[in-house]
Amino acid sequence: MTVKSIRRAYHVIRTALHYGLDDLLPPKLTPWYFKLLRYCFFWLRNQHKDKVGGERLKLAMQELGPVYIKFGQMLSTRRDLLSDEWAEELAMLQDRVPPFDSAIARESIEKELNAPIERYFNDFDDTPLASASISQVHTATLKSNGAAVVLKVLRPDVEKKVHADLLLMSQAADFLERLLGANNRLRPAEVVEDYRTTIEGELNLKLEALNAIKLRNNFIDSNALYIPYMYEELCFTRLIVMERIDGIPVSDKVALEAQGTNLKLLAERGVELFFTQVFRDNFFHADMHPGNVFVSREHPNDPFYIGLDCGIMGTLTDEDKRYLAENFLAFFNRDYRRIAQLYIESGWVSADTDVGAFEQAVKVVCEPMFNKPLDEISFGHVLLELFRTARRFDMVVQPQLVLLEKTLLYIEGLGRQLYPQLDLWQTAKPFLEQWMAEQVGPKAMAAKVKQQLPYWAEHLPELPELIYDNLKIGRDLSKNQNKLLDRYLKHQQKAHKSNYLLITSAILVICGTILLNQDATLWPSYGSIGIGITLWVLGWRSRPKNRKI
Ligand SMILES: Nc1ncnc2c1ncn2[C@@H]1O[C@H](COP(=O)(O)OP(=O)(O)OP(=O)(O)O)[C@@H](O)[C@H]1O
Structure with a gap:
């Protein structure tokens, strides 16, 4: 520890005591040395008794400087951890x-x-x-x-x-x-x-x-x-x-209105942008505070956003994206059991979580949301409530999901501020539906097959050898066994060989057909179908003739 860091530590402790932050800890969590510290610095202590906890924390962070201010701003977006009052108080921290x-x-x-x-x-x-x-x-x-x-x-x-x-x-x-x-x-x-x-x-x-x-x-x-x-x-x-760039700050609604910006289109484009970044590109801007978002000055009828400061970007794994989309769809179907299962399947909460209790907890927070019309339901709010609930069931924090939830809340807030009648569900639905269709439709299957072709190309030649080795082990084992077992093994050998050829032929024919549908080059498709058919004939001819052993 250097003298500088000791001085800084002293400054931090003094500020914390000055704003009575130690009082915010429950009394049973106040060890004796805390009490001693309070006693030693009694003249510094809690000079802001009249202020609520969130405000005291905000003032202390303001005083401690930029790193703490940024920390406070980040905390203000963690509404899964803090109450709304505390979060709103911290959101007021100014990084000037x-x-x-x-x-x-x-x-x-x-x-x-x-x-x-x-x-x-x-x-x-x-x-x-x-x-x-x-x-x-x-x-x-x-x-x-x-x-x-x-x-x-x-x-x-x-x-x-x-x-x-x-x-x-x-x-x-x-x-x-x-x-x-x-x-x-x-x-x-x-x-x-x-x-x-x-x-x-x-x-x-x-x-x-x-x-x-x-x-x-x-x-x-x-x-x-x-x-x-x-x-x-x-x-x-x-x-x-x-x-x-020369744009109008997105928070300056008066200037946007003055130039006749199409605010409805702008608000819808904000939501579209978010879903495109997350679901199409898997790369989203995660620091969209008003200082980083501007609106074009030209063509107010066809306005676009200008984004600055790409320091914090988010990405999700394919699994996270799928679970997320399914979460939203299950929510809109009021299928709370499915939501609980999704959290467990994805590993966001541990496998031994009580599904029934989790389902009930999800139901308690989600059901009242349906008292509003569907178009007023906020996706960010749904996620936030689900994360808050999941935290009670020891959800392992997923930083990428927290980034996403925070960005979603901001985009929706911005959209509503620009155009209060914004129909979130109608704007977001096509993206979610299209994405889900791509995940399960023929396109997704073709993409998966394409993705796995190199693997098959690499491992297919090894398969006969692997099967042979397996059978050889079986044969060696059976050397000293009785004839019946020997006959059985021979029968199995034939069946295995034939099955292998039939399965491989089916894979090749399916791959070839899918590639053909995908407008891929013709020779690999026809080649794959041709080899598939030849293997099928060989497989059919080599199948065991007698069903009985
Ligand atoms: N390309 C640009 N053209 C015009 N102005 C810009 C540009 N980049 C940044 N600015 C101005 O500088 C301000 C700060 O930029 P930026 O957000 O990138 O910095 P920062 O240090 O990361 O700030 P913060 O921590 O608040 O995000 C912007 O709000 C904008 O007014």
Whole structure:
């Protein structure tokens, strides 16, 4: 421990005591050394008795600086952990920090470029366009083609500060974990680990640039989302350069209305975008707060979103996606047993969970939602309630699902804010239905077969040998057995050989037919069908003639 980290630890403890955060722990979880600490710092203690717990936590985090502010913002999205009042209080934390000296910004930029700014840029503006806790944004124009760009550069020493604060946070979380016991639902260590992954991702701007390039390519032909062009050759870990955009902040409804933006279309496109990113591309922007989303100024009748800051992206496994889609469909069918089973099948809750009790708990939270008309039901809210319930059954936190739930809640909130009559179910249904159809329809089967063809191509030649080896073992075993057993084995050998040929022929014919339907090149399809038919004839001829042994 360095002197600096001891001083920081003291600052954190003093702030916590000042806002009476220790009082928020249940009395039975207050060990003697806590009491001693309170006694030693009695003059500092709880000067904000009049304020509620959430507000006290918010003020303390505000005072502790950027890393804690970002942590508070992240906590505010964990509505599966916090009550709505606490979450709303923490969501008010503002990540506004004074800009750092432009001379330092210049120095950092030149260090990354390994050249003076003037070699690549004209009109570099020393006054930053925006300044946040992790980075600062400056405008300039590219010397090579005069394009308007922005330079995003990390704050000096931000990595060191983040890591020092993260270390303290994880120590505090481990300590709390011990106080609360193994079966606590708050899981502070897990929450801090989650935060570490997020914030460490934000410290690597190159990663943000690569995410933006991928997302831009996914939506290159889209009329719903635009991602600014990244100048990849000028992107590094501590500096990225991208096209400068000119849009209206999505939260500025007055400006959007003033230019006659089609808000209904815009709201629907938001929901469409979310489902396309999740279900089509499996790559979604997971930090869609208002500062990162803008709306195009041109063609207000055909508006599109402009997305910035791709530092936090989410992906789901194919299984997670399927369970998720099935969860929604089971919810709309009011099939609560299926929901409970899905949580167990997916491994989100442990296999020994009492299905009946879980089903009941799900029913209690979901059933009242149907008191509203179907089009008013929020998918994000459904997920949130399901996760809250599942946590009571010790759901293992799935960070990717929490990201998804948080993004969904935000997109739906945004959609409703832009166009209060937005019919979420009608907008989302085609995506879910199409995706489910693709999962079980002939297309999905063809895709699976295509995916597995290399495996079969590799292992099919080994099959006869494997079967032969198996039979040989059987034969060796039977050498000393009686004749009947010998005859039986011979019969089985023939049957096995014939079955193998018949099954292989069926696989080849099915594959060939599916490939033919998929407009694939003709020769592999016909070849596969031809070989299939030949094997079928061989298999049929080699089957055992006598049914009796
Ligand atoms: N390509 C761009 N064109 C125009 N303005 C931009 C561009 N990129 C960023 N900005 C401006 O800079 C602000 C901060 O950018 P960005 O969100 O990428 O930074 P950040 O440090 O990650 O901030 P936060 O932590 O709040 O997300 C944006 O809200 C926007 O106003």
